[in-house]
Amino acid sequence: MSGSTLEIRNLHVEIEGKEILKGVDLTIKGGEFHAIMGPNGTGKSTLASAIMGHPKYEVTKGEILIDGKDVLEMEVDERAKAGLFLAMQYPSEISGVTTSDFLRSSINAHREEGDEIPLMKFIKEMDNAMDYLEMDKNMSQRYLNEGFSGGEKKRNEILQLMLLKPAIGILDEIDSGLDIDALKVVSKGINKLRNENFGCLIITHYQRLLNYVTPDYVHVMMQGRVVKSGGPELVDRLESEGYEWIKEEFGIEDETVGE
């Protein structure tokens, strides 16, 4: 088997003392594309943040493993080096740090000391990826995400994904705020990475994105758990019927995490 495997077992996560995830199980292998859907406030971003190690989220129970290694023992940068990447729903703005300097530091962080990427090679790779994503080259000289429009921030996340080529990519609402053309471009970027060495977890509310990036598996989250899993056909049913039928099936009244 090729690629990496991310295993999430019985994951419980709290934020500021409130339990948000109440036992999530999920396994993503190299080459597989998984989609997570679900109403607002059901714990999707919490799952993504807990995997990457966001400082506000506390894992109280369960395991996260990448290729058998304990992710929860790793610092955030170590998780990235182990192969994880999260395209964030709300990327930070960092004043004074150019996007280009940030990208170069990120690439070099994955290389050995003394084996930094040559400047010209870096510029070429960055320019190529920016062309592919139809981004304005001047953006690389602007401060990281500062004053970027919603769509520009999302493209910038995919730019990082393309340059860092992680083993497992988690994309949290990468399609929100994108116009139709941008959605196509971003999907093109994601599909370019599609191969047996790349596993992907796509969090989205819309079928639109999944029409371009077809998932192999689809999961629905409610109340801090994965309540239903299926194939791509699940997307069509959710699009036409909404979430009501799932709620009925499981006797759920309030789908959010609640108290």
Add this chain to the structure above:
Amino acid sequence: MSAEVTTRFDKAYIEAYSDKNNEPDWMKAFRLTGFEKALTLDMPKPDKTRITRWDFDSFEHDAVKSNAINDLSELPADIQKFVDLKEKQNLLILKDNHLIYKHATEGLMNNGVIFTDLNTALKDHPELVKAYFMTDAVTIDEHKLTALHAALVNGGAFVYVPKNVVVEEPLQAIFWQDQKDLALFNHVIIVAEENSELTYVENYLATHDETKAVANVIAEVFAKDNAKISFGSVDNFAHGTTSYINRRGLAERDAKIEWALGQMNDGNTISENITHLLGDSSVCYAKAVSVGRGDQIQNFTAKIVNYGKHSDGMIFQHGVMKDKATAIFHGIGKIVRGGTKANAEQESRVLMLSKDARGDANPILLIDEDDVTAGHAASVGRVDPVQLYYLMSRGISQQEAERLIIHGFLAPVVNEIPIKAVREQLTDVIERKVN
């Protein structure tokens, strides 16, 4: 002052010093007035910092004469780094208060620009210097240190750009303290006549560290009608040096003064930067960054006073504090009566890197006119954990992520420094101070 500098010097010493340097009589008289006032005036009282125990007394005043150099290659590597060696720049270097190198491009000379050390200017252009030396900007009797400055001034630069002359190339002055205990009473005067433009960058460096010394530095900057002055600096006095730094600007109608100050001293420092927007539609951007480390105590004041109608003042100061360093950043925007449609903005932010450091931002708006706009933002905080998380989520180590955030925090001023070599040196100094 404790050991009383004024008892170590007397009138005879001051007269002899002035004579030795062949100064005009008015300068000698001015020094003596300064000395007399220093006997009675009080020390400055910077808001919220007690300086009664600071050592403004331990120093030597008169240095052994430094040898001139013919070529920049004769400079030690540490000093050379501050110079763009490739092209011959407009450059003055004073070592231990003595001029050791001077180069001015031909274009500069032909246009009637004066760019020289203060001592030479006093000889060659005495009346011009007299018109600006502690007359309208900084005055002799503000407190003991300004009076003492007048009495003991021992170095400096004089820049004069005539009407309608635009100087494209930056003018650079390096003030280099090599003799360990030598005091620098440095005085810089910059005059931009009507419709003229210039860029000036100064570096204060000390190649020694712990020995006690004093820096008493004044810069007076005059932008006449529609003149533009861009003033950059990197202050980098050593740990043992106690500094009083006073940079003041006067901007007349449609004039613009931009300050980009890298306040990187390692010793106790009072640094004030005050600009008076006298003319209608005059503009000042006062930007400064600082890093405090070790046990140093610093008091920074950035102040802009709007007199002119439609005058526009913007203060921007960012400070990083680590170890046990203490600093306060006063930001004062003042609009006087009659300054209609004036604008006073300011942003003061302090980034704390250790729990023992102390940093404070003190924004003040004093407004005596109704029809104006003003605003301020001030904050004291730590590195944002969510920003750190974002950078680290790309594999960047915590140390490197913090480094990026700190440099980014200081970048708005670093990027304004007009000479590449100086910009790089400021980045290096920051790197050294924060790591």
